[in-house]
Amino acid sequence: MIRFLFLWLIPILPAAAQLFTDRETYSCHAGLYSALPFWLQRNTGGILTGNGPLAAARFAIHADYQTPTHTRSYLRRRFWDWGYGAEIALTGGSTIHAVVPEGYIKAKAGRMELSLGRRNEVAGLADSVMGTGPFAWSGNALPVPKIALHLPEWTPLAHGRLSVRAGIAHGWLDEPRAVVRHVRLHQKYLYGRWQGRRIEWMAGINHQVQWGGRVSAAWLREHPEQAAFFQPDGTLPTDGAAWWSVWTGARVSGHHYNAYDAGERVGNHLGTIDVAAFLPETGLLFYRQQPYDMPSLLGLSNVADGLTGLRFTRREGILRLLVLEYLSTLNQGRGGRWTEDYFRHAQYLQGWTYHGQVIGTPFVSPERNRVAVIHTGWKAVWENETGLEGKLSYVASAGYASGLLRLTLPARLRLGGEWEGALAADTGPVFRWAVSIGWKKQWGLSEENVSDAVRYRRKYRR
Template sequence: MNRCFRATLFFSCLYIKTCFSQSLFSDIKYQLEAGTYFSSSKATPFWQRTNQYGIVPLQSPIITFRGAAHLEYDSTRNEQQKLKKFGIGYGLWGVVNIGNQSKVFLPESYIKIRYRTVELYGGRRREVIGLVDTTLTSGSYIWSGNALPIPKIQLSVPNYSQIGKSSFFFKLGISHGWFGNQRGVKNFFLHQKWVYGRLGREDAKFKFYAGFNHQVQWGGISENKDPSFSKDGQLAPYPWYSYQFVLIPFLQKLIKLNPDKLTTFDRGLAIGNHLGSADIGFEFDNKNVKLLFYKQQPYDFARSLYNFNNIEDGLYGLGINLKRHYYVKKILIEYLYTLSQGLYRFGKYQTSNYIENDDYFSHGQYTAWEYNHFIIGTPFILANESGINNNRIKAFSTSINGSLFKQTSYILGGTFSSNLGTYASKLSKKQFSGKANINYPLNNNTSLLGQVTLDIGTLYSKNIGFSLIYRKLL
């Protein structure tokens, strides 16, 4: 069964309801889209392709057709206002792009099962990880929705859940994923876990958030057969032995290692590429306004977290939700700074880092923190064929959304960035990228989505892009 046939079958099945009872389909939400992207040059502008889960190609023009079907959990409550113990849901999202980079693929294909507050899911699913304003953000540092979702199995408490009758709430999760074949390494894995807490009930005026996430690229078959780098090309020849050190990284410092089961490279620091962020946030909420401040603190070396060498680095955000305003409903200001990398603290050289820097999203065994040539985390960090080539960045972003006539909504946004390359290969490029989005409803179930994007600077060539999408909800 070729790709085109599978795509045709998928879109056709969205309309097939007569084969099943009406009650089975009553809660399923369908969505169909058709549209086009084009620009003044062959390159797709930054904000046209960024944080789109890898569905907008790097080259334009294209014509795109998309279809989705989602079943959410049953949200009805009993007389005691409690949800059912069990729930099941799924998501399918198919995309056909026709143009210079034609492609047929499923960015989303998953099934999920819930028992009380615990969820298990498998497949590809759109997600953003980290404490951030997900509606307007320029991109969460570690997992922004910039790349195609990675297939994985995940067990989690996805929503903040109360501990007893206290004012403390938590959410957490752990997952195992498959990177498949990427540049330099094939068939390697993703390990992922996180825990976030919130102090304050839903209706509290003040809330405090804190959390931590840990990501690992590990295992696989490398093109580098150097015996110190791999064992006959295998980066984790004994995966079950290696997994304990992936799950608990500091365990490698506490127990005696078996040199026959690990490469010299892995015995030196850690098995695989470990990275993530530690996040904090504060929220103030009253009848007129809701304010959210957050910081995502990146790390590649664990020592950067406990010695604060890279304390100035991170993604800073301030969200302002104006509850009583119509034309301007929300403003988000973000600042990304990654120049320190633990080598300098507020301009002072740090000898405690042993002349090493965190070198965000880079690694000696894996090309970059990317999937199918799209960066997984913040889209401002860039990679080429050799690996990360731009991770020393200052980027100021702002976004505004609101409503206009006839329920038309808009988003205006722009980013000014200074791109300084890496410590190993320096650059000096300035860039402005902007966007204007309009969602114009034709009726209750149909709308037109328009976008204009602009690139001006020395990082990307001068470019203006347009897109128009017709969306139908069924």
């Protein structure tokens, strides 16, 4: 079984190599995992789940918009352009599972982009590489299929100093194992950036809503205590007034709404208010994400909660990235006018999850949503070839820690690529540790990120 997972990539690589264009990037990854502690499976887009041991193999292709590079200066940006991405992943332990974590097509007109499908992404101003991930949408779960219209890059408004990023999306959160089926997703965000002489100031908000859906009549008969949260036929409202409530957070009224929808808002509203400051000369980024449900947004009754982080980056030297973060969800508005219950909801009993994985920060789940976490992450590089990175998280509210150490080395193989080895461990009531070893390769436009000296050594095996 494990041999199959590795061998299926071999005929794909030479064929893909013949398809190079000026905008496509190909990547593949194959690995063996003795087990799956916390940081080996979290924020992996829902691909690595369970306890292990297992083998995994992935192949992806991404075609971005045409843009000039230092070796392809003849290319020109286009006003109208399109791109796509697709990835297939196979994991095998006792059984083999296949999943398509990414599959999308996108098109742009100027800076405005329209996309359709599954796409890896995060939401908010926070580090998504070595941090714990943005609070509301961290990349922990399988990407949600949706259609989105947005400005994905900073778009200048006033002489280049003021820029904005904004977008809206409609998605589908349906999954066979969920209690409430055919759930919809509403998503929007708005961020602004002011570029001062020495500091870049950023602020904005993101807003996600689970809404719509239905439960079966048989389930309602088995759980009569839940009947008050649904319509008599087991549905949740999707009419025009419900749609307006989802968009704006306004209350609804009428005989066709139950007491819960009328007293609260239609749907499960959540998101973060973000602020950040970046110092380009030093590479320092400070960020703060304040979580909210719709009522607490008005009074900030849970201001003691949130994700606070400091990130240091540089392009040269051994240490390239250092992240320090503190995450707290202990308060949740207790003692104030409004109280929170992060990632839980009286109607959407699966909580803020998709295919069994939390969509937001992996430290908060419907089963355990009051935590305090101290986290650090870092990346180091030697001679632009050997990489070492680590994550260490201490959950102070529960008294346990999770760590990860990953080493990357050039692979002296005909196919090239890189060897990757990792050691991960969890402490707590049960100590668990694991090792993994794998091989990965990117080629196509990804080679633009490789220095000429490194590319020369790879080509001539020196």
